[in-house]
Amino acid sequence: MTMLWLTILAVALANAAIKASGPVLVGGRELPPRAGSVISLLAPALLAALVVTETFGDDGTLILDEKAIGVGVAAVALLLRAPVLVAVFLAALTAALVRALG
């Protein structure tokens, strides 16, 4: 049990340190323009990576399953200018339906 608590505490500290590092490093200073443009491109890079790994990644393998169908339906809904919450809801509904039928 002590081992569990030590693990929990260590992960909590590491997590807090990771989250603190970015804001402390770029704190308050004026950044050179090029650094600024790299930082402003972090958002699309991170989001694109999160979309593909959460959709197709599963424990170190690439898969194409009901979740991907749900995300695909959300993408189509967004292209048709559906509201954000409708698109996200459709993703869950589609994945759930395909699983229930499959």
Place this chain on the structure above:
Amino acid sequence: MSQIPQKEREGERPGRRERYYAGARAALPFALATGVLGVSFGVLAGSLGWGAFAAIASSAIICSGSAQFAVAAVLGSGGGPVAAIVAAVLLNARFGPMGVAVGPYLKGGPLRRALEGQAVIDASWALASRGGGRFDREFMIGATVPQVVAWIGGTALGVLGGDFVGDPERLGLDAIFPAFFLVLLIEELRGGRSATMVALIAAVLALLLVPFAPPGVPVIAACAAALLGLRRTT
């Protein structure tokens, strides 16, 4: 407190307090999904013999679904604490670049910035992104509050009350987060050609790495795509 009378502030952009609330409201659907995931984490931790106090405490002090599920998975399959810690750190290393991106919009000295950085969680960070690298600090902090409450509350329900949710995948909840990140990605792509190029490279990098790298690493490595910003802008 501001000395400016309420009248004079009307018609300007929404006040800070309003933006905290707006962030919290925008996060409510995600808080619901987070709460359900919290229940399933509580059930899992309970089944591994963590005990209610350890399960709830982990949600309160780690406050990260990906890290906690990783710790539970590694320890549950007989792995040691070091392997569990390494897995959690790799998964959460993405908060490093996320913190760099939001950093210029946080306030105060190093200690305060370090504290405000704790509000960075995936959905809040993404909700607070305003495109072109800008972030809304108050919106992000407001968005984190309901999700944290739901995460801790869900864990408590799951570990104390048992499994009344069942498999979150049966409800399609696993599709919510990628769909949501897709929504925000599409917003970012309106920022122009270089954002689109970076997103494409990042997606390909991440997909290529998934079969070879430990979980969490592909997302960090994909950040290298942002180095495209070093090109001299013409």
